[in-house]
Amino acid sequence: MLSERIQIISSEFGIDISKVKDLKDLENLRLKYLSRNGIIPLLFEDLKSASKEEKPLLGKSLNELRNYATNQFDSLKENLEISSSAKEDKIDLTLPGIIKTLGSKHLLTQTLDEIKSIFKGLGFSILEGPELESDYNNFEALNFPGDHPARDMQDTFFINKEFLLRTHTSPVQIRVMSSQKPPVRAIMPGRVYRNEAVSSRSYCMFHQVEGLYVDTDVTFAELKGTLVSFAQQFYGEGLNYRFRPSYFPFTEPSAEMDITCYLCHGKGCKVCKQTGWLEILGCGMVDPNVFGYVNYDSEKYTGYAFGMGIERTAMLKYGITDIRVFFENDIRFLKQF
Numbered sequence: 001m002l003s004e005r006i007q008i009i010s011s012e013f014g015i016d017i018s019k020v021k022d023l024k025d026l027e028n029l030r031l032k033y034l035s036r037n038g039i040i041p042l043l044f045e046d047l048k049s050a051s052k053e054e055k056p057l058l059g060k061s062l063n064e065l066r067n068y069a070t071n072q073f074d075s076l077k078e079n080l081e082i083s084s085s086a087k088e089d090k091i092d093l094t095l096p097g098i099i100k101t102l103g104s105k106h107l108l109t110q111t112l113d114e115i116k117s118i119f120k121g122l123g124f125s126i127l128e129g130p131e132l133e134s135d136y137n138n139f140e141a142l143n144f145p146g147d148h149p150a151r152d153m154q155d156t157f158f159i160n161k162e163f164l165l166r167t168h169t170s171p172v173q174i175r176v177m178s179s180q181k182p183p184v185r186a187i188m189p190g191r192v193y194r195n196e197a198v199s200s201r202s203y204c205m206f207h208q209v210e211g212l213y214v215d216t217d218v219t220f221a222e223l224k225g226t227l228v229s230f231a232q233q234f235y236g237e238g239l240n241y242r243f244r245p246s247y248f249p250f251t252e253p254s255a256e257m258d259i260t261c262y263l264c265h266g267k268g269c270k271v272c273k274q275t276g277w278l279e280i281l282g283c284g285m286v287d288p289n290v291f292g293y294v295n296y297d298s299e300k301y302t303g304y305a306f307g308m309g310i311e312r313t314a315m316l317k318y319g320i321t322d323i324r325v326f327f328e329n330d331i332r333f334l335k336q337f
């Protein structure tokens with residue numbers, strides 16, 4: 001009987017649709033029940049052979065079956081499409097959000113900031129000069145005469161006969177003294193260049209901080225007092241230091257300042273080459289010849305100058321043994337500071 005089959009097929013459809021898990025199952029369901037040769041359209045074929053009296057009622061319940069199946073199919077299709085597109089986008093709402101990491105200052109910037117603030121506290125202002133410098137400012141006026149062997153202390157990148165990449169920040173001393181009268185008390189940080197083979201201890205470009213104080217009656221004792229105060233603030237109170245005679249063409253007398261080796265605490269090791277000491281800076285009293293080049297009266301004024309490498313300073317403070325890490329920008333290194 002057609003009316004019974006309509007009943008059976010309606011409940012079979014209900015069971016089948018409840019088993020549908022994905023769009024593929026759903027398509028099979030459609031083929032089985034709703035496609036042109038599917039079960040439901042075929043029932044309409046059977047309707048043709050029903051009696052006149054039965055037709056209206058059977059037709060009505062067949063229409064109801066078809067509408068019921070189509071509606072069920074449509075709404076399930078919509079749901080499955082939504083969840084499958086969510087799967088494609090790989091949205092996993094249980095995952096934690098993406099945390100944006102904040103950048104931080106490069107260790108060299110942090111070190112320079114600290115050096116600046118200590119010297120500001122000691123009454124120094126901050127000045128700067130260019131990296132492309134004249135031979136005159138970099139050597140000549142700093143008392144390195146033309147063929148003076150001291151020029152070989154620093155391997156120079158020459159641009160031409162007259163210009164070069166500055167090999168130290170000392171030419172800023174010349175610029176400052178040529179443009180202002182004493183008293184002068186300033187530090188001058190910046191980038192410098194040397195034509196050296198790159199190794200764990202030297203790089204073709206690095207940073208220095210120059211210091212200069214010129215006034216009447218400036219003494220070597222003041223130089224020492226200032227630098228000891230700086231070193232204690234920067235490296236820590238308990239530190240041991242010494243001043244060792246040295247040579248620079250633009251200072252007389254000249255010295256280098258050492259602090260106790262951070263690694264062996266003075267016992268002697270590979271880092272300090274068994275001396276127990278590490279050099280932190282060069283310094284001295286401004287040579288009267290330099291005053292001659294900048295028209296300062298060397299009978300009236302005295303001054304001191306010092307210079308330190310910023311990479312070196314950071315390396316000593318944090319126990320870094322390879323200068324190249326400053327320029328590799330490896331996040332794993334930078335993140336530690």
Ligand code: PHE
Pocket residue numbers: 167168169170210211248251282283284305306307308
């Ligand atoms: N300019 C010297 C250097 O680069 C350092 C220095 C600066 C020494 C000032 C004495 C006075 O090695």
